[in-house]
Amino acid sequence: MSVKKAKAKKSKEVVIDIKELHKWYDSFHALKNVNLQVTKGEKIVVCGPSGSGKSTLIRCVNALEQFQQGSISVGGVEIKDDIKSINAVRAQAGMCFQHFNLFPHLTVLENCTLAPIWVKKMPKKQAEEIAMKLLERVKIPNEANKFPGQLSGGQQQRVAIARSLCMNPDIMLFDEPTSALDPEMISEVLDVMVDLAEQGMTMICVTHEMGFARRVADRVIFMDHGEILEQNDPETFFKNPKNDRAKEFLSQILGH
């Protein structure tokens, strides 16, 4: 852990810079004055009760949601209302979803090679080589020619991670990657994410897996009602949360 932190400190380059972000869904104020800087290689875990705005926040980071006030820049590119800036941001940030969102009509391998071939114009053979390497890294090279519907949830989520990695992103966003999984499959996905973290990927994870947060996170962020209420290193956050709502939240999820 200390080695990782030292690395993060050495390169203090800010890759995600969120400033005074506000978002409304119609009249509902979903994000309220959110400020967050993520440096290169940093791992952030965002937690909070459901409806607290944590998913909305990371979906804003790659422009899946529009925001009304404030600014977000990713790798020096500010998200504006034009396709160009949005694509430039999405090229840097890969994303994994709660429900995997694999393409059910394509094989695992095709899922992985689709974007490299069509977006990056990579030759098919090269894309397949890269995809196979990444499928090995998430430990499912043998399923390459199956369809997503033939795989277990945990395998599907690992394919989704490999698919994002095929675009060679600098940042990975995880939106509750394990909350749709059966309990016995959670660890295989978390293992892959830990492996990714150890190799220095910048990560923002919305998750309730506190074991994962303890092991990997440089910073835990607690959100409720659209605000960041507390952010701290995991040890301090779990042992000694300052915010009352954070205390309550932790007692609820760690209590049982």
Next chain:
Amino acid sequence: MNKLQYKVGEHPNLPAPKTQGGIFKAIRNNLFSTWYDSIVTIILIYLLLSYLPMALDWLFFSADFFVDKRSQCTSGGACWGVITARFPQYLYGFYPPELYWRPNLASLLLLVALAPILYSKILYRKYFLMFSITYPLIAFWLLWGGFGLVPVESEKMGGLLLTLTLGVMGIALSLPIGILLALGRRSKMPAIRLFSTMFIELIRGVPMITLLFMATVLLPLFLPSDVIIDQLIRVIFIIVIFASAYMAEVIRGGLQSIRKGQYEASDVMGLSYWQSMSLIILPQALKISIPGIVNSFISLFKDTTLVIIVGMFDLLGVGRAALSNREWIGLANEVYMFIAIVFFVFCYLMSRYSLHLERRLSRSYK
């Protein structure tokens, strides 16, 4: 039955019990499972036995197949002469007989053009598909002539040739236009959305006969007098826009069943709108819409008979013309039965193919 006992935790996988007990059990289960099932079965068998011989007798055994006029039909069965004596007319309408090779060749090439679309496991499919795309132009050239071939006026086309021309053109063009309209109606751009919605609602809200009249009677009034658009082209145009309005709604239904996550995943990966539509969304949406799409195709194919209203002689038109002939008067049963059978064969083929396609696609993924 002696039940074997297994230790807890050591129960082996046993073969599944046999549910099918051969053909006799199937007959008993399906036809005689209850007393009222049995009664219905017996009544149906009785009706079949008493009427089937009569029907076959009328259709085949006491029928006259090759006669020149009705008065020669003496055996008491069907008088198929009304079909056979002018069979070429049912096929080609008034197309010049010395040029029959052209529609023949066009239909042969139609099969070649269809093969790579219908079946994915064809060698050199890519090259065949290129041919399929150019096929409408080739067919147009073969049927109408010009560019080295003797021109044939579209009034000369009729019978099955006309029915198939209208049907194939309608099907081939209404699908892509329907897809574009469906996408347009869900577009984020207000102008495109408004146009697509209005187009669909206007066309759907008017009977096709009205549209056909408008195209043949009204449209020429609005065009400059030196602009003459061939009647067949106008009719095809109407059939295409009418069918594509329906097609659009069928496909929109399919599009709506695709989960938001699919759009988001393709957005996040940086796919452009057209890439995500053609690679991710449409393949899934079209698969879901297959029953509806084929339904529209079948109803389009049958709706082509409406062109007799504007004076064209499709298969049905040729049949009606034969009936109004003094020599064949009163043979409506034979004529309509023949036409019904021809339509049924084509529609049934489409329906069977769609089932085959559904099965093929659902095998590849769940």
